[in-house]
Amino acid sequence: MDRLDAMRLFTRIAELGSFTAAADDLNLPRATVTHTIKRLESRLGAQLLQRTTRRVRTTRDGEAYYSHCVRLLAEMDAVEADFREAAVQPRGRLRIDVPAHVARQWLIPALPAFFARYPALELDIGTGDRFVDLLREGVDCVLRVGKLPDSNLVGRRVGTLQQMTVASAGYVRKQGMPQTLAELQNGHYAVNWASPTTHRSEPLEFMVGRKRREIAMPGHVTVSGVEAYLASCEAGLGLAQFPVYRVADAMANGTLREILPATPPPSLPVTVLYPSHRQMPARLRVFVDWMVALISKQL
CATH class of the missing domain: 3.40.190.10 (Periplasmic binding protein-like II)
Structure with missing residues (x-):
């Protein structure tokens, strides 16, 4: 595994708090995950992760390394995205979460037109009122109605509801x-x-x-x-x-x-939220732009 892949693996372990969850998320054998982190820590000469019986946490060195990884990976993703998007139609799967009534009344009825425009995209749609931890649950974006708690997420205001x-x-x-x-x-x-x-x-x-x-x-x-x-x-x-x-x-x-x-x-604010430290891939950007345009027409 090269250094960039090792950095991506480390960031997912830090975000998910689990070797097993990161292995599942990246479709890697658990043994590969463990071996890669040991080699990474050996190369850096620092302990990055602290293992407990319930959870994996970053050490102080791990927090500093995580910040550098996030910045470097985002820059690399941005460079690659600029080249890919010039020639390739957005493709892949997105995990989103929206209020059930918004999904039923506005979002889902408009999806045929969305897929006609972006046939290479797939959506995994969650609905509910519960709090969604985007990083830990691997969700790409959420639509939220109401006041938002402080977070490191990027918020894009759609409009307000009377x-x-x-x-x-x-x-x-x-x-x-x-x-x-x-x-x-x-x-x-x-x-x-x-x-x-x-x-x-x-x-x-x-x-x-x-x-x-x-x-x-x-x-x-x-x-x-x-x-x-x-x-x-x-x-x-x-x-x-x-x-x-x-x-x-x-x-x-x-x-x-x-x-x-x-x-x-x-009035209640309506906001689209997505992680701040990730370079927004083309598939997420086109979906967010489409959803903002769709919902804002209804408000």
């Missing part, structure tokens, strides 16, 4: 239609949303002019999945807040009613 506060028609008949924010904490309930990342219940948010106001409300149920959140609201278990497009059908057929339209929730 939101509304809603309750079921049955809830309004039983509990009444609140007329002010102050009434929400007197005889009203919320379907509480627990962040899949922090697992903490989050308050409802309202815009009063240009100021954001948070109101924590009592509730009989707490959920961390979008489908469960919507189903609980439709069942009359309390108020909830959704992007407008997500509840448009339920609003049209009268299943849901809008609450306090004069003080709507703040």
Whole structure:
């Protein structure tokens, strides 16, 4: 294995925290992985990785070497990409993750046109609300709605989603239609949303002019999945807040009613995220450009 391949192997072990996971990711025998790292450490005269029973971690020397590897490999990838893309159509497989409703309503219906333009590409599409660790899970990019935690990922803003506060028609008949924010904490309930990342219940948010106001409300149920959140609201278990497009059908057929339209929730940012230290390959760049154009038309 040459030095560049050894560097790529080392970076994947550092990112995945496992010799076995890196071997599987790069389709290499475990013995080759172990032997290559031993030779690399011997050549450098430094221990790069510290093995424990559960995980492989980089040493201080390993962290420094990892930073150099990432920079050098990115530069090499950029040079090669410039030459390949001039003559070769983007090809290969991409792993992406998007919210389930976005995939069903916007992304997947448009894929036939995408594949007609890029027939050599393949997509592995994950859907869900959970946090995705792109580096450790080998995911190329994700589409996320809402506030983003601090990370080393590159974020490309697609647009924003308008939101509304809603309750079921049955809830309004039983509990009444609140007329002010102050009434929400007197005889009203919320379907509480627990962040899949922090697992903490989050308050409802309202815009009063240009100021954001948070109101924590009592509730009989707490959920961390979008489908469960919507189903609980439709069942009359309390108020909830959704992007407008997500509840448009339920609003049209009268299943849901809008609450306090004069003080709507703040808009949600929509962002495409991908790893910052990788040179973006052609297949990822064309997909991100296409998805940004597609989703931005819907917002």
